[in-house]
Structures are given as C-alpha cells and as structure tokens.
Amino acid sequence: MKVFKLIFKNSLRHKLRTFLTILGISIAVVAFGILRTVVTAWHAGVDASAANRLITRQAVSFIFPLPYTYREKIANIPGVDQVTFANWFQGVYIDKNQFFPRLAVEAETFIDVYPEYLVSKNELNTFKKERNSCIVGADIAKQYNLKIGDLMTIEGDIYPGDWQFIIRGIYKPRDKTTDGTGMFFHWNYLNEKLEKDSPARAGDVGWYIIRISNPEKSAEISNEIDALFKNSNAETKTETERAFQQGFLASTSAIITAMNFMSFVIIGIIMLVLGNTMIMAARERTREYAVMKTLGFSAKHLVGLILGESVFISMLGGGVGLFLLFPVVEGFAQVIPKNFFPIFNLEPITVILAVSSALLIGIVSSIFPIQRALRTKIVDGFRFVG
Amino acid sequence: MPSIIRIQDVSKSYTRDSFEIPVLNNITLNIEEGEFLALMGPSGSGKTTLLNLIAGIDKPDSGKVIIADTEISALNESALAKWRANNVGFIFQFYNLIPVLTAYENVELPLLLTHLNKAERRKHVETALEIVGLKDRMAHYPKQLSGGQEQRVAIARAIVTDPLIIVGDEPTGDLDKNSAEEILTLMERLNKEFKKTVLIVTHDPHAADRAHRTRYIDKGDLVEAL
Numbered sequence: 001m002k003v004f005k006l007i008f009k010n011s012l013r014h015k016l017r018t019f020l021t022i023l024g025i026s027i028a029v030v031a032f033g034i035l036r037t038v039v040t041a042w043h044a045g046v047d048a049s050a051a052n053r054l055i056t057r058q059a060v061s062f063i064f065p066l067p068y069t070y071r072e073k074i075a076n077i078p079g080v081d082q083v084t085f086a087n088w089f090q091g092v093y094i095d096k097n098q099f100f101p102r103l104a105v106e107a108e109t110f111i112d113v114y115p116e117y118l119v120s121k122n123e124l125n126t127f128k129k130e131r132n133s134c135i136v137g138a139d140i141a142k143q144y145n146l147k148i149g150d151l152m153t154i155e156g157d158i159y160p161g162d163w164q165f166i167i168r169g170i171y172k173p174r175d176k177t178t179d180g181t182g183m184f185f186h187w188n189y190l191n192e193k194l195e196k197d198s199p200a201r202a203g204d205v206g207w208y209i210i211r212i213s214n215p216e217k218s219a220e221i222s223n224e225i226d227a228l229f230k231n232s233n234a235e236t237k238t239e240t241e242r243a244f245q246q247g248f249l250a251s252t253s254a255i256i257t258a259m260n261f262m263s264f265v266i267i268g269i270i271m272l273v274l275g276n277t278m279i280m281a282a283r284e285r286t287r288e289y290a291v292m293k294t295l296g297f298s299a300k301h302l303v304g305l306i307l308g309e310s311v312f313i314s315m316l317g318g319g320v321g322l323f324l325l326f327p328v329v330e331g332f333a334q335v336i337p338k339n340f341f342p343i344f345n346l347e348p349i350t351v352i353l354a355v356s357s358a359l360l361i362g363i364v365s366s367i368f369p370i371q372r373a374l375r376t377k378i379v380d381g382f383r384f385v386g
Numbered sequence: 387m388p389s390i391i392r393i394q395d396v397s398k399s400y401t402r403d404s405f406e407i408p409v410l411n412n413i414t415l416n417i418e419e420g421e422f423l424a425l426m427g428p429s430g431s432g433k434t435t436l437l438n439l440i441a442g443i444d445k446p447d448s449g450k451v452i453i454a455d456t457e458i459s460a461l462n463e464s465a466l467a468k469w470r471a472n473n474v475g476f477i478f479q480f481y482n483l484i485p486v487l488t489a490y491e492n493v494e495l496p497l498l499l500t501h502l503n504k505a506e507r508r509k510h511v512e513t514a515l516e517i518v519g520l521k522d523r524m525a526h527y528p529k530q531l532s533g534g535q536e537q538r539v540a541i542a543r544a545i546v547t548d549p550l551i552i553v554g555d556e557p558t559g560d561l562d563k564n565s566a567e568e569i570l571t572l573m574e575r576l577n578k579e580f581k582k583t584v585l586i587v588t589h590d591p592h593a594a595d596r597a598h599r600t601r602y603i604d605k606g607d608l609v610e611a612l
Contacts, residue, residue: 003498009486291482294443295496295543296471298464378443379435382478 003301007308010281018313021277025317025361026324028270029354033325034332035263036350042256044343046249048177049242051215052081053113056208056225057244059235065204066234068191073228074208079221081213084109087187087206091154091163093144100140101179102154103206104187111135113211116174117182123148123169131189135169139180146170152183159190161197176345210238267357274317274365278310282369289373290381299374306370311362318358322351390550390583391417391440396449396459398435409435411606412449422577422584424597431603433587434555440585441553442470454550471499475544475582477573479556481536483528483543489515490524493542500547514542517580518572534565541572545582552576554586558593570596 011018040047056074058064065087075083087104107128111117119127119135127133136146146152152165165185173180187205194202212221222238229236239247249256282289289302326346333344376384398410409432417423425433438444439451442458451459458469470476483492493514497507515521518538528536537557544552554573558566574596577584586593594600602609 005491006484006487013486287482288484291478291484292495293467294441294470294476296467296499298467301499379438 003304003308007305007312010285010305010309011312013281017277017280021274021313022317022320024273025270025314025358026321028266029318029321029358030325030328031266032263032357033321033346033350033354034329035259035266036353037329037332037344037346038341039256039259039263040347040350041341041344042249042252044177044179044341046242046245048116048179048343049240049245050116051218051240051242052212053241054210054212054218054222054225054238055241055244056210056236056238057206059226059237062207064234065206066208066236068203068205070208070229070234070236071205074210074225077221077224077228079212079214079217081211082109082113083208083210084113085187085205085208086110086184087190087204088158089154089156089185089190090158091156093152093154098144100137100181100183102183103185104190105184107184107186107188110184110209111171113209116178117171118174119169119171127168130166130168131186131192132165133168134165134183134185135171136167136184137180137182138170138172140183141167141170143181159194159201161193177343179343209241267361271361271364274310274314274361275368277313278306278365278369279372281309282306282373286373286376286381286384289376290378290384293378293381302373303370306373307363307366310366310369311359314358314362314365318355318361321358322354325351325354388419389416390419390421390454391415391585392450392452393436393440394450394452396436396439396446396451398432398439398444398446409606410439410446413606413608415601415608417583417585419583420577420581421599422574422597423586424594424600425585425587425603426589426591426594426600427603429589432606433603436603437553437555437585437587440551441474441476442466443476471496472547473550475541475547475549475552477537477540477544477552477554477557479559481528481533481540481560483536483539485528487527488524489520489526489528489531489539489542492528492539493546496543496547510546511542514546515539517545517576518542532565533561534568537561537565537569538572541569541576545576545580549582551583551585554584556588557586558588558590566590566593 056066058066071083071085074080084106089102089104091102093102111119111124123135127135134152140146146167148167148170150167152167154163154165156163191202210225212218218240225238226236292302329344329346336344393413393415396410396413397408399406399408401407413436425436427433435444439446440453446459449459450457453473456469458466461469484495487495490511493511494507497510502510512521515524518541520535520538520542523531523535528539531539552573557573558569561569570593573584573586576582586597588594602611
C-alpha cells in the first residue's frame with residue numbers, strides 16, 4: 001500500500017460529500033472559465049491590434065467624420081507606409097437584431113492594411129473592380145448561408161435608402177483572434193450616392209487607418225499627423241490601434257472589472273466549500289491522526305496526507321470542470337450571436353488560470369486542517385470525541 | 387535481567403481550565419527486559435499517563451524516562467516519532483484501526499515508514515497476521531471483523547515492526563470474556579515465545595493475573611497494594 005492509496009481511500013470515505021465537493025469545484029471552474037472567456041472576448045479587439053497600425057479620427061468624437069482630402073496629406077508623412085480609411089455604415093440586414101459591422105472602405109487598399117483578413121486573389125480583384133460588390137467574413141457567410149454571387153440587401157439608416165451589394169469575396173480570419181463577422185464594401189459606391197442625394201455629406205470618411213513602417217515611431221508620427229490638421233475645422237486625434245480599441249473598452253471598464261471580481265469571488269467561495277470539507281474530514285479523523293502519530297508518522301507525513309487529499313479533490317474537481325468547460329464555452333459561442341462576441345474562444349491563459357486556481361484551492365483549503373492536526377497532541381487526539 | 391525501562395522521579399500534571407491537576411508524583415519504576423507487567427489502579431489514578439510516557443507519546447514535566455539507554459524524555463518531537471516507529475508497539479482499548487484500510491493494509495501501515503520494499507513488507511505483514519491467527523482475513527475491512535479480531539489485527543500492527551516493547555492500554559477493556567482470553571493468551575505468547583517486554587494498563591484483575599508482576603497506582607503514586 002502506498003500513501004497515495006491512503007489519500008485516495010480517505011478522499012472517498014464520504015462518497016456523497018466528496019462527490020458534492022468535486023461537483024461544486026467543477027461548476028466553479030466552469031463559471032470561472034466562462035467569465036474569464038467573456039472578459040477575454042471583450043478584450044479581443046485590443047489583443048488583436050496590430051502594432052504597426054495607427055487610427056486617425058476626429059478629435060472631438062469618433063462619430064464625427066474627417067474629410068477625404070486628408071488622405072494624401074497623411075500618406076505624404078515620412079514613415080507612413082500605407083493609408084486606408086473606413087466609414088461606419090450600419091444599416092439593417094433582415095431585421096434590427098442582425099447586428100454585425102458593416103463598413104464602407106477604400107476597396108483598393110483596405111485588405112492590404114488588414115492582412116489578417118484572408119481573401120483569395122481572384123475574389124479580391126473581382127471585388128475591387130465592381131463598385132457595388134462587397135466582402136463578408138466567413139462567420140457571417142456561415143450564419144446567413146451566403147455565398148459568392150449572392151445579393152445582400154441592406155436598408156440604410158444613417159445613410160437612407162435600399163442598398164444592394166453583390167458578394168464577391170468571403171474572407172477567412174487568419175487566426176482565432178481575428179473577427180470573422182465583418183462586411184466591407186466600396187466607399188466610392190456610398191460617396192457617389194451621397195453626392196447625388198445629399199451632397200453635404202459626401203467626401204467624408206469615418207476614420208483613417210495608417211500602416212507605419214516602424215512601430216517605435218508611432219508616437220512621433222501620430223503627433224505629426226495631428227499637427228498637420230491643428231486649427232482646422234476637423235482636428236484629428238491619432239493613436240495606436242491598441243489605444244483606440246482600449247478607448248472603446250474604457251466605457252465598459254466597470255462591467256469588466258465586476259466580471260473579473262466575480263470570477264475571483266467564485267474561487268473564494270469554492271475555497272471555503274473545500275476548506276469546510278477538509279476541516280470536517282480532519283476533525284473526524286482526529287483519533288486516526290493520533291494513532292498515526294503513535295505509529296511514528298511525523299508532521300510531514302500528516303501534512304502530505306491532508307494536503308494530498310485536499311489537492312486530489314480540488315484537482316479532480318478542476319479536471320472535471322475543465323473537461324466540461326470546453327464544450328460549455330463552445331456551446332456558449334454557438335448560442336451567443338456572433339456579432340455580440342465575434343471572438344469567443346477559450347484562451348490558454350484561462351485554462352492555466354483555472355488549473356492554477358484549482359491547485360490553489362486545494363493548497364489553501366488544507367492549511368487550517370493541517371494546522372489543527374499538527375497542533376493536537378497525541379493524548380488529546382485520543383480523548384477527542386468527534 | 388537488566389532494566390529495559392527506567393522511570394526516574396517522573397512527575398506529570400495537566401492544566402484544565404487554568405487548574406493544574408497533578409497526575410503523577412515523583413514516580414520511579416524499573417521494568418526488566420522480557421518482563422510482562424500490569425499496571426492497575428482506579429480511574430484517574432495516572433496509569434494511562436505513565437503508559438503514555440513510557441510509549442513516548444507524552445512527555446514528563448520532570449524526571450527521566452529511559453528506554454534501552456535512550457532518554458526519550460529528552461528527544462524532540464520528530465526524533466520521538468522515529469523512536470516510536472522503531473521501538474514501541476501500541477495496543478489500544480478501542481483497537482483504532484483505520485476503517486478504510488483492510489487488515490493487511492492496517493498492519494502494513496507502520497512499515498511504510500521503513501525502507502522495506504513491497505515484497506519484504508508483505509512477508510512481515512503475513513508473518514504478523516499469522517502470529518495473531520488472521521492470515522485468512524487479510525482482505526477484510528475492520529467493519530467486517532469482530533471486536534476480538536480487530537484487536538488481533540491491532541496486535542499484528544503493534545508487532546509488525548518487531549518493537550522492543552509492547553504497551554497495551556486496557557487491551558481487553560472492550561472485549562467479551564472469550565475474546566479477552568484470546569488476546570491475553572496472545573500477549574502472553576508474545577512475551578514468552580518472542581521475548582517481548584509487555585506492559586499493560588488494566589482494570590481487570592484477571593488480565594493482571596497473566597502478568598509476571600502487577601504494580602498499583604493511586605492518585606499519582608506507586609503503591610504496594612490497593
């Protein structure tokens with residue numbers, strides 16, 4: 001018989017209690033994993049940001065446009081590799097609940113600046129040639145069963161009217177951190193219609209995306225761009241793509257903080273549950289520990305037994321929780337509308353955190369029972385009536 | 387015969403609710419190697435405390451406890467634990483077997499602290515269980531055994547490391563007459579056949595009759611008779 005066998009047998013002494021504890025830990029790990037995944041999903045845009053991309057927007061607010069004429073001026077700044085732009089189009093596809101980003105972009109350059117959107121050369125060339133064509137993400141194509149050549153009708157809201165686009169490309173996300181729910185069409189197509197129907201709104205773009213050759217010079221180039229348009233009617237604010245994304249998250253930081261906090265509260269609660277189980281177990285075994293001490297088992301042996309049992313239960317719970325977490329997150333990803341959390345993946349860091357938490361729960365929960373077992377004198381242990 | 391157990395001027399008291407209760411008063415006692423000694427006395431007289439001091443599971447407030455030239459009263463906790471593992475076999479009134487372990491595993495428990503390999507441990511355990519007549523019950527759990535059988539397993543656990551001394555605290559106190567007889571016969575056999583020094587605490591004069599010598603304790607003092 002090995003000590004591990006004794007740990008195993010001790011763990012299963014009260015099968016129902018151990019089962020419920022393991023169940024509690026596994027549910028906690030699943031809840032922890034989901035919350036962490038949501039937080040990760042929230043940060044997905046920030047994490048996917050490219051270091052060599054800057055965003056130039058209107059200094060007052062993102063919702064105000066910038067003149068198209070800025071494009072050439074920005075492109076002429078030393079260190080700027082390529083400039084493209086995008087414009088938030090929005091509109092209603094099918095109904096108002098079907099939300100996904102719909103952008104009017106500079107067709108010639110947009111995909112060059114976003115290499116994470118993988119489009120075949122043929123599809124890209126066709127897209128560039130047809131003014132009323134669009135490219136959609138693979139996730140959107142899958143969700144709405146769209147294929148090349150299909151017509152996509154969008155009812156305009158910011159830009160009124162019925163807008164029809166022919167799908168000429170379906171892009172695949174380069175990796176799991178890339179959003180596969182975008183829809184991009186020609187800004188020229190939008191602008192031509194605006195010139196005709198509401199000329200006052202024509203000639204504007206939403207924001208510029210600038211690829212720079214040296215990311216270390218991002219601050220310098222940003223300052224240079226903003227200085228260029230200082231005291232104009234549309235002053236700019238240029239920042240790295242990461243900072244730009246973080247600016248979006250700032251408004252929801254309280255929710256994210258609450259979720260982070262909740263995920264660790266769950267760990268704390270389950271620590272108390274396992275701690276309680278271990279305290280009960282150690283209390284019931286007070287006489288047995290006294291017997292073991294009498295037989296010559298030392299403090300380190302008792303520490304090994306109690307810690308081993310606690311870690312065994314917590315890791316078993318953690319393992320079961322982790323085993324369930326993958327399909328649960330996958331299920332969540334299916335149920336949650338893609339456009340709400342375009343990237344909803346179980347990140348390795350979440351798995352590592354869940355496993356570490358289970359281990360930590362096991363260790364911390366054993367501290368008090370160990371302390372009690374070691375402090376109790378053998379003679380007091382024999383007198384103990386549990 | 388040389389004294390294997392020497393208790394020199396030992397005193398012990400306990401504190402309960404800020405009251406100091408003297409339990410043993412300047413006890414001096416020598417027990418010879420191979421002796422079978424019974425300690426008798428009324429409840430609370432201090433006999434179990436004396437047994438605990440000899441077994442190294444408690445320490446005196448003053449005086450010395452010397453077992454085979456080792457002053458165990460001067461050892462620290464970890465040295466004392468090691469000493470107990472090698473030198474003492476303890477038999478309890480309520481057997482104190484680990485309920486989740488089989489008879490075999492209970493007997494094997496003290497051997498986990500030795501360097502014996504699995505095969506060697508098996509040999510020792512089987513020998514010990516054979517001595518107590520329970521080799522055929524190796525796979526049984528304590529709840530599947532009678533009280534007498536449980537105590538025999540506890541005796542096997544006590545002798546499996548071949549200790550210098552065997553101490554029993556009311557080893558027949560929880561048994562019926564027949565089972566008590568069996569246990570006493572077994573302890574007598576350990577003393578005579580295997581030359582073990584045996585020390586028991588008992589209330590039962592019949593059990594004490596099996597010993598070579600009986601010493602009485604009353605209110606913490608060794609007395610000639612009660």
